[in-house]
Amino acid sequence: MADTTDYAAVVDHLSKKMHYVQILKDVSFSVGKGRILGLLGPNGAGKTTTLRIMVHLMRPTSGTVTIMGEDVEKDFTKAIMHVGAMIEAPEFYNYLTGFKNLRMLADMSRTAISDADINAVIERVGLANHGNAKVKTYSLGMRQRLGVAQAILHKPEVLLLDEPINGLDPAGAHDFRTLMSDLRDQGTSIVISSHILSDIQSLADDLVVLQHGQVTYQGTMDELISHGTNHLEVTTTKPDETVVILQQMKLQYTRKEDTFDIAVPEGDPHAFQKQLAEALFNTGIPVTTMQLRQASLEDSFLALTKEKGAKANV
Amino acid sequence: MFNLFRNEWRKLWAKKSSWILLLIAVVFAGLTAWGMHGLGTGINSTVTSDSLSGASTGAKAFLTIFSSGSSLVSIFAIVMTAIIITEEFAKNTIKLLLTRPYNRHQILCSKFLAALAYLVVSLVVVYLVAILFTGAFWGFGGLNKVVDHGMNTWLYGLVTIAIYVLGNLFYLSVVFVLAAGMRSQGLAITFSILLEFVLSIVTQLLTVLMVNKQWWWIKWNPFNLMSYNPLVGNLKGMPAAASLSGWGWAIGLIIYIAVFYFIADYIFNRRDVSLS
Ligand SMILES: Nc1ncnc2c1ncn2[C@@H]1O[C@H](COP(=O)(O)OP(=O)(O)OP(=O)(O)O)[C@@H](O)[C@H]1O
Numbered sequence: 001m002a003d004t005t006d007y008a009a010v011v012d013h014l015s016k017k018m019h020y021v022q023i024l025k026d027v028s029f030s031v032g033k034g035r036i037l038g039l040l041g042p043n044g045a046g047k048t049t050t051l052r053i054m055v056h057l058m059r060p061t062s063g064t065v066t067i068m069g070e071d072v073e074k075d076f077t078k079a080i081m082h083v084g085a086m087i088e089a090p091e092f093y094n095y096l097t098g099f100k101n102l103r104m105l106a107d108m109s110r111t112a113i114s115d116a117d118i119n120a121v122i123e124r125v126g127l128a129n130h131g132n133a134k135v136k137t138y139s140l141g142m143r144q145r146l147g148v149a150q151a152i153l154h155k156p157e158v159l160l161l162d163e164p165i166n167g168l169d170p171a172g173a174h175d176f177r178t179l180m181s182d183l184r185d186q187g188t189s190i191v192i193s194s195h196i197l198s199d200i201q202s203l204a205d206d207l208v209v210l211q212h213g214q215v216t217y218q219g220t221m222d223e224l225i226s227h228g229t230n231h232l233e234v235t236t237t238k239p240d241e242t243v244v245i246l247q248q249m250k251l252q253y254t255r256k257e258d259t260f261d262i263a264v265p266e267g268d269p270h271a272f273q274k275q276l277a278e279a280l281f282n283t284g285i286p287v288t289t290m291q292l293r294q295a296s297l298e299d300s301f302l303a304l305t306k307e308k309g310a311k312a313n314v
Numbered sequence: 315m316f317n318l319f320r321n322e323w324r325k326l327w328a329k330k331s332s333w334i335l336l337l338i339a340v341v342f343a344g345l346t347a348w349g350m351h352g353l354g355t356g357i358n359s360t361v362t363s364d365s366l367s368g369a370s371t372g373a374k375a376f377l378t379i380f381s382s383g384s385s386l387v388s389i390f391a392i393v394m395t396a397i398i399i400t401e402e403f404a405k406n407t408i409k410l411l412l413t414r415p416y417n418r419h420q421i422l423c424s425k426f427l428a429a430l431a432y433l434v435v436s437l438v439v440v441y442l443v444a445i446l447f448t449g450a451f452w453g454f455g456g457l458n459k460v461v462d463h464g465m466n467t468w469l470y471g472l473v474t475i476a477i478y479v480l481g482n483l484f485y486l487s488v489v490f491v492l493a494a495g496m497r498s499q500g501l502a503i504t505f506s507i508l509l510e511f512v513l514s515i516v517t518q519l520l521t522v523l524m525v526n527k528q529w530w531w532i533k534w535n536p537f538n539l540m541s542y543n544p545l546v547g548n549l550k551g552m553p554a555a556a557s558l559s560g561w562g563w564a565i566g567l568i569i570y571i572a573v574f575y576f577i578a579d580y581i582f583n584r585r586d587v588s589l590s
Pocket residue numbers: 018019021023041042043044045046047048049050195588
């Protein structure tokens with residue numbers, strides 16, 4: 001493993017057993033500095049448990065978490081100083097206003113945070129007119145926004161957000177994404193958990209997929225995108241001759257009358273498209289249409305997690 | 315650390331229950347005063363001991379009013395102490411505290427200080443109310459006369475506050491253990507108040523046992539310490555072996571408070587926070 005100070009956070013061989021149930025099994029991943037890591041997994045996969053252990057709300061059965069080079073268990077106060085977290089639903093003192101809730105949190109920070117700073121954060125999360133209302137009057141989306149405000153209040157180097165897009169309307173989700181990419185550009189390292197890939201695909205640089213408490217995929221978003229199977233849809237006027245060519249090229253395909261759906265082999269799909277067009281042209285088969293269908297991220301993700309998840313279950 | 319305490323203090327007074335309970339104690343003290351003065355129910359002689367027989371009527375009235383108000387305060391302080399800890403777990407706000415750069419010892423300590431401060435403030439309020447009612451009904455003049463130990467009523471009352479604080483702090487440390495262990499608001503409050511009643515019975519039984527079996531060390535049980543008031547001293551006819559001194563009382567209670575506090579601290583530190 002690389003030096004833990006090279007990363008914003010390093011999760012190393014975490015396991016957690018509770019009531020004789022293995023909730024996490026040997027979970028390891030690292031959060032690169034100034035990057036956004038998507039922690040993806042279905043309900044009950046162990047995302048929240050992982051985040052709870054990362055902020056030491058729970059102790060792992062084995063394994064360690066290091067944040068900005070500090071061991072969370074051994075040097076809790078030093079490590080947690082760098083962290084802003086929203087784990088599960090955000091929580092507040094409902095009998096206090098949004099502003100007062102942030103004021104109290106600010107007073108527990110190691111850096112001085114003025115009232116003006118707090119108002120700036122309230123504005124930044126889009127609650128400008130609601131800071132002085134009691135939190136018990138807030139809507140779900142407003143609570144979510146205030147939760148994000150809590151997490152970013154002390155300008156932490158590492159942000160851990162558990163399903164932050166839950167309950168946000170489309171405009172809210174858009175604002176949230178803008179805020180996150182701004183923070184990343186300023187050097188903040190961010191972990192965002194979600195069970196919906198599309199929620200984080202435009203945002204995340206790296207992806208860790210958790211299933212049944214195990215990491216089943218880990219890589220950059222770009223790698224995931226290139227992993228998916230693309231399809232080439234080809235229509236010719238001589239379908240029977242086309243079959244011969246496709247078989248010669250050892251391609252996987254399905255045929256519907258004169259239309260073929262060809263699975264693009266690994267590699268550059270555009271190069272393949274050109275290669276196939278030339279082969280057909282050289283044998284004198286007129287091509288009516290040829291259309292490349294790139295796999296959606298959701299498709300490739302499903303394919304990937306299905307195959308790995310099946311392996312993990314054995 | 316001071317900031318943690320200040321936050322606890324803000325939260326405490328932002329809750330309506332803190333104010334309501336204190337108000338009830340004040341009203342109760344007022345009713346006692348009115349009962350003694352207006353209805354002539356008489357000044358409760360069990361409160362003022364024999365040694366105070368020479369004290370002025372005003373001083374006796376003050377002590378009666380003060381002790382009736384503060385008996386409620388000791389119950390209400392238990393309730394608020396249980397709330398100070400368990401509400402954070404019930405509402406999940408505990409994670410806001412536990413994910414800031416303070417360790418769990420400091421967080422528990424700030425809550426203990428807030429509970430202590432609530433107790434002290436409540437007793438001081440009841441003290442002032444008792445003074446006011448005494449002055450209004452019996453005149454302030456009597457308060458200036460020496461009650462006992464060379465102290466006038468004003469001072470005697472303040473020392474009594476200090477004595478009540480130490481005794482009640484023992485209960486609060488027990489409540490801390492219950493609250494940190496159970497984390498359920500209703501349970502912690504119910505158990506704590508039940509405990510107060512059960513313990514007063516147990517204390518009597520223990521005293522009987524001590525006298526009959528001549529097991530004098532039983533005097534060191536915390537409930538006996540709690541019922542002792544160094545200003546009043548030992549009961550008449552108590553064998554020397556069973557009697558307590560001011561120092562023994564104070565040190566004994568402080569040790570018990572520390573023991574329970576550290577048990578609470580241990581529980582609070584050890585447990586995972588995974589409620590949702
Ligand atoms: N306190 C607990 N005691 C026992 N099991 C628990 C506890 N908390 C969580 N679990 C179990 O651990 C597993 C992982 O839970 P976790 O909350 O981490 O999942 P998640 O990935 O966050 O799911 P979701 O998308 O629903 O939030 C679940 O199977 C859950 O039942």
